[in-house]
Amino acid sequence: MGRLQSVRKGSWTEEEDLLLRKCIQKYGEGKWRHVPARAGLNRCRKSCRLRWLNYLRPNIKRGDFAVDEVDLIIRLHKLLGNRWSLIAGRIPGRTANDIKNFWNSHLSKKLNSDNSSTILTAMKVPNSSAPCSSPLWSMGPAMGTGVEDESHQVVQEEEEDEEEDDDDEEEGLTGTGPTNQLNLLEEEDNSFWKSLLFEVEEETAHKNLRDGSSSTIDTVLGQDDMFVGLEGLLADGNLWGDMMC
DNA sequence: AAGACGGTCAACCGCTCCTTC
DNA sequence: CGAAGGAGCGGTTGACCGTCT
Numbered sequence: 001m002g003r004l005q006s007v008r009k010g011s012w013t014e015e016e017d018l019l020l021r022k023c024i025q026k027y028g029e030g031k032w033r034h035v036p037a038r039a040g041l042n043r044c045r046k047s048c049r050l051r052w053l054n055y056l057r058p059n060i061k062r063g064d065f066a067v068d069e070v071d072l073i074i075r076l077h078k079l080l081g082n083r084w085s086l087i088a089g090r091i092p093g094r095t096a097n098d099i100k101n102f103w104n105s106h107l108s109k110k111l112n113s114d115n116s117s118t119i120l121t122a123m124k125v126p127n128s129s130a131p132c133s134s135p136l137w138s139m140g141p142a143m144g145t146g147v148e149d150e151s152h153q154v155v156q157e158e159e160e161d162e163e164e165d166d167d168d169e170e171e172g173l174t175g176t177g178p179t180n181q182l183n184l185l186e187e188e189d190n191s192f193w194k195s196l197l198f199e200v201e202e203e204t205a206h207k208n209l210r211d212g213s214s215s216t217i218d219t220v221l222g223q224d225d226m227f228v229g230l231e232g233l234l235a236d237g238n239l240w241g242d243m244m245c
Numbered sequence: 246a247a248g249a250c251g252g253t254c255a256a257c258c259g260c261t262c263c264t265t266c
Numbered sequence: 267c268g269a270a271g272g273a274g275c276g277g278t279t280g281a282c283c284g285t286c287t
Binding site (some may be wrong): 009010011012044046047050051054055080097098102104105106 | 246252253254255256258
């Protein structure tokens with residue numbers, strides 16, 4: 001029986017960062033159980049994974065959150081609750097840990113005493129309740145940040161999938177002749193939320209199928225007020241105003 | 246000037262879910 | 267089908283730093 005070798009804990013040194021970075025560059029992400037040995041690090045696989053995901057990964061944004069991002073976090077948290085990884089997936093360059101920390105240190109306290117509109121007003125948002133008040137909102141989550149990464153690609157792919165699913169709606173649009181700029185803008189906004197809704201629907205339906213509590217997405221939708229509310233907002237095109245109330 | 250206090254953030258821990266055998 | 271191990275997630279902790287008294 002060999003003696004258990006204790007792994008190093010605490011802050012990472014530059015040397016450790018370098019070793020981990022080189023290892024990921026050579027072998028790629030994943031297979032975290034092999035990473036400590038491959039990198040020559042005396043760290044557990046969890047520590048390596050966390051360090052990479054939250055700090056070393058390319059395209060990670062440091063520094064203050066933009067007003068757009070705060071706005072998005074508030075709305076997504078209202079929809080999803082503390083599902084930080086899901087929220088982070090919609091905010092390019094930000095990690096779940098970043099968002100969680102930001103929420104706990106900045107937003108949760110403020111939201112307890114104020115409402116989100118007050119917070120955004122305090123952050124000098126020109127008109128936080130108006131639709132598409134910022135580039136991030138009008139162009140989709142990745143465009144406002146200038147970061148082209150996997151999250152953005154995922155959204156694009158999902159939106160492409162969405163096009164197939166929304167054939168009826170597309171026909172409806174084109175069938176009524178030329179659409180004005182506002183309608184096009186609202187379509188883009190809604191596609192972001194639709195893709196998010198689709199992602200959450202799939203996850204929840206999958207979970208419920210395993211539990212045997214329901215058999216179809218329709219059933220899930222029927223059970224969950226959140227989906228009913230969001231679908232209604234999408235339908236009447238007043239997502240932005242209602243979300244903030 | 247220095248100690249107390251509060252805020253922030255990187256990292257750890259424990260749990261759940263997923264995959265493989 | 268069930269057990270075991272791996273991977274991922276959210277909650278929590280603790281060190282560090284800036285501000286206040």
